[in-house]
Structure formats: structure tokens, C-alpha cells
Amino acid sequence: MxxxxxxxxxxxxxxxxxxxxxxxxxxxxxxxxxxxxxxxxMADGGEGTLDAFAAAVPEAVAHPVRVTGPDGVPIEAAWLLLPDGTALVELAATSGLGRMRTLAPFDAHTIGFGEAVADALAAGATGLLLAIGGSASTDGGTGALSALGARFLDAVGRDVPPGNRGLAALASVDLSGLVPLPHGGARILSDVTSRLLGPEGAAAVFGPQKGAAPSDVPVLEAGLRRLADVLSTSGAAVDPDEPGAGAAGGTGFGLLLWGARMAPGAAAVGDAMGxxxxxxxxxxxxxxxxxxxxxxxxxxxxxxxxxxxxxxxxxxxxxxxxxxxxxxxxxxxxxxxxxxxxxxxxxxxxxxxxxxxxxxxxxxxxx
Known part of the structure; x- marks a missing residue:
């Protein structure tokens, strides 16, 4: 045998x-x-990561949460509280392609993912595992950060629309209301090492998977570039060339700005499973x-x-x-x-x- x-x-x-x-x-x-x-x-940070952890860690507790889906429609989701106080939040479950009724490459956003993270923090999570595969959007993580207290503003101080579309009008960023990381920090689980911009970046590689036509890709790229430029001039910069910044339509970039750190998704799941x-x-x-x-x-x-x-x-x-x-x-x-x-x-x-x-x-x- x-x-x-x-x-x-x-x-x-x-x-x-x-x-x-x-x-x-x-x-x-x-x-x-x-x-x-x-x-x-197994899973690597994309769809199924929450289920893999739930199966591997029977003591983990699922917390249902109602969030804003990537197309703006409220949806039911959940995050997982592990025995050590760490919360696992899966982007695919809150802001993923599977949550879209119709693909919308310019308007889909990550607000629901941020809402689930905020719910975990309000419940007392001491650390975060952020599984970010399967995103429906190319918003640079701005939706998630907005749900966590950041503001992305146009030239007259109004909040820009959610999604990549709003990034074209971005003039300034206010991070003063952004909630701090939990004391245990936050790790980004992803199998993607792409940079934010360029031919191997978020828009070029992953935009078509989210419904972008070839002519849309340069527009999505321009939105992400404007986000990086505005952050750079504001002094709140994160390197857009950091490996993983392009993950999940640039959500990796936004989470790196918050202070989270990249971690190989498959290794995190596999190690948790023993x-x-x-x-x-x-x-x-x-x-x-x-x-x-x-x-x-x-x-x-x-x-x-x-x-x-x-x-x-x-x-x-x-x-x-x-x-x-x-x-x-x-x-x-x-x-x-x-x-x-x-x-x-x-x-x-x-x-x-x-x-x-x-x-x-x-x-x-x-x-």
C-alpha cells in the first residue's frame, strides 16, 4: 500500500x-x-483560499459580513478568524470576478474587500492575512483603502468615483483617516509578482481577464500611473516596481501603501495545513x-x-x-x-x- x-x-x-x-x-x-x-x-491567495484554511484549521471561525460587491450591489460574504487572532480576508469572496453579473473593467472596485477588512479589525483581529487573487477590478486598491478611511479626491476636493474610471480625475490623496494596521501586521497572500505598471503590469496582463478590450488597456494603465504619480508627489509613495504591486488590479500596490507586506500565498496555505x-x-x-x-x-x-x-x-x-x-x-x-x-x-x-x-x-x- x-x-x-x-x-x-x-x-x-x-x-x-x-x-x-x-x-x-x-x-x-x-x-x-x-x-x-x-x-x-490547496490555494495560493485566490479563490478557495478561505475554504482551504477552514479545512486545514478546524478551530477557525467564519464571520459572515454584508459588503458592497464589485459592481456596487450588496452581497453576503465572510472572513475567517484563526485561533491566534489573525483574520483571513479573501478578495475573491468580496470583490472578485465571480461576484460580477457583467464585467466592468472601468467601474468594478474593491470597496467590499476593504469593508470586510474593516469588519475584521472592528471585531478585534490582531493580524491580517489578505488573499487578493481573483479581483474583478483595476482600481489600484483605492476602493479597499477608501473603505478603511482613505480619501481619493479630484481637483475641487470631491471624492472621485470608484473603480479605475475615477483615477483619471485624481488630484490628491488624504490618508489621515486611514485606520492603522493591527499590531500583528498584515500579509498579502498572492501568487502574482507583477509590477504595477508596464507591459507586465496590472492593466496589460490582467485587464483583459476583467473585460478590457485592447483599446481599454492604455486607459486603465493611465489611471494606475496617475495614482502612482499623485501618491509620489504627496510624499506617501510606495514603489510601483515592487514585485506584487500589480497583483489584483493593483490592489497589492494599495495594500503596500497601507503598510502590508507581500507573502507567497501557496506557502502560507500549505504551511497552515502542515x-x-x-x-x-x-x-x-x-x-x-x-x-x-x-x-x-x-x-x-x-x-x-x-x-x-x-x-x-x-x-x-x-x-x-x-x-x-x-x-x-x-x-x-x-x-x-x-x-x-x-x-x-x-x-x-x-x-x-x-x-x-x-x-x-x-x-x-x-x-
Whole structure:
């Protein structure tokens, strides 16, 4: 009997990490029924991070909160209070793409995320873990900071409209009312290392995912640049070139301005779950994500899991919807698109093809 840890990320847009882990385990058991499968669904700061922490830390308490959604409509969400007094707030749950009825690249905002953070602070949170993947907006984090007491003003002292659209009229920033960080500080959980501006920045790389047309991207970029310039002239600057400043439509930039610090999302989730010790006691670990590409090495779940497996001398196996980069560091790899015959077939039934991938890996495993 072999012990197999199953630790994938979600396949974004098609299946949660828990669903993918279950399907992989089911497929593996169909070929090797006597092995022990240990589910350990993962996240890296994006959608599913709150659920991953809740599963890993049973003593954590969910706090429901009603916030302003990214399109201005009130929504129900929650943040998680961990046993040590740290609050985990997930942007995807409050201001994420999944909360939009219609994509609005210029008007979507992060106000709800800031409202959830404020609620956690009012409840006495002593530290913050801020999971910022999956944002619907490119507002530079101004919505979140507004909810925490900052003001972003036009030339006559009026609050600019929320979202990136308002940044075009930005003339000054008033941070005097911004609530202080809790004494335990705030860590930003993200798998993105992009700068705020430029061809690899928030607007260029992630704007199209949020509904921006090619002609919209320079306008979104200009708004973010104006935000950085106004902050620089006000003396409240944060470096827009800092890795992670471009995460979540520039929300990383806004949170860095507040005083939060970047932290690898996958490592924070995995360490909270005790995943390194779990892997060390296994014969193999299966990980994966929806698309394995050149960005996957930059702190995403498969890279983190493979690194921990390598340290323990345990083979790491990769499953991804599509594989578009070398799989060095993995003992074996399967792409669902190859099993299904194409991307459309994979997306139509990801659970079926994840089961097929689990079975294929089990047939090839020699542990």
C-alpha cells in the first residue's frame, strides 16, 4: 500500500480544489484500490483560499459580513478568524470576478474587500492575512483603502468615483483617516509578482481577464500611473516596481501603501495545513492547476508542492487542464486536454477528465 497526497489548486472557472482532489483520488483508486489517498486541496491567495484554511484549521471561525460587491450591489460574504487572532480576508469572496453579473473593467472596485477588512479589525483581529487573487477590478486598491478611511479626491476636493474610471480625475490623496494596521501586521497572500505598471503590469496582463478590450488597456494603465504619480508627489509613495504591486488590479500596490507586506500565498496555505509534514510521510504527491505555464513557477501551488516534495525525496505528479511549460521537477504529468481531445471537451466535464487523469497516473506509478 502506498500513501498518496492529493494537493491540487482549483481549476479556475471549472472546478474547485476540493472537487479536483476528489476526482483525482477517485480515478487513482480505480486502478490502485489498496493505496491510501490523503486529500489536501490547496490555494495560493485566490479563490478557495478561505475554504482551504477552514479545512486545514478546524478551530477557525467564519464571520459572515454584508459588503458592497464589485459592481456596487450588496452581497453576503465572510472572513475567517484563526485561533491566534489573525483574520483571513479573501478578495475573491468580496470583490472578485465571480461576484460580477457583467464585467466592468472601468467601474468594478474593491470597496467590499476593504469593508470586510474593516469588519475584521472592528471585531478585534490582531493580524491580517489578505488573499487578493481573483479581483474583478483595476482600481489600484483605492476602493479597499477608501473603505478603511482613505480619501481619493479630484481637483475641487470631491471624492472621485470608484473603480479605475475615477483615477483619471485624481488630484490628491488624504490618508489621515486611514485606520492603522493591527499590531500583528498584515500579509498579502498572492501568487502574482507583477509590477504595477508596464507591459507586465496590472492593466496589460490582467485587464483583459476583467473585460478590457485592447483599446481599454492604455486607459486603465493611465489611471494606475496617475495614482502612482499623485501618491509620489504627496510624499506617501510606495514603489510601483515592487514585485506584487500589480497583483489584483493593483490592489497589492494599495495594500503596500497601507503598510502590508507581500507573502507567497501557496506557502502560507500549505504551511497552515502542515502540508510539508504530510508530504514527507507519503510515497507520492499529486498537484495541479487549470493551466500550467511559464507563470506557474512564480509561487503558484504546483511549484510550492513540487519544492516540498523535492525536499522530502517524494515524487511529485502533475495534473493540469493544459500544460504549456516544461514539467521539470515532476516525476510524471498529465494534461486533461490530451485525455479529452481538446480544451472545449475538458471544460465541458472537468471532473470526468480529472478522474481519468488520476487513473492514468496510477497506472504509470511504480511506487
Amino acid at each position: 502506498s500513501v498518496i497526497v492529493v494537493a491540487p489548486d482549483s481549476f479556475k472557472g471549472s472546478a474547485s480544489a476540493t472537487e479536483i482532489a476528489g476526482a483525482l483520488a477517485e480515478g487513482w483508486r480505480s486502478e490502485r484500490p489498496h493505496d491510501r489517498l490523503v486529500p489536501a486541496p 502540508l510539508p509534514a504530510t508530504i514527507a510521510g507519503a510515497d507520492a504527491v499529486i498537484t495541479g492547476e487549470g493551466r500550467f505555464d511559464s507563470q506557474s513557477a512564480a509561487g503558484k501551488v504546483p511549484a510550492y508542492v513540487a519544492a516540498r516534495a523535492g525536499e522530502a525525496g517524494v515524487p511529485a505528479l502533475l495534473v493540469a487542464g493544459a500544460i504549456a511549460a516544461p514539467t521539470d521537477g515532476f516525476a510524471d504529468a498529465v494534461a486533461l486536454t490530451e485525455l479529452a481531445g481538446g480544451a472545449a471537451e475538458t471544460m465541458a466535464d472537468p471532473h470526468r477528465w480529472a478522474r481519468a487523469a488520476g487513473a492514468e497516473l496510477a497506472r504509470r506509478f511504480r511506487g
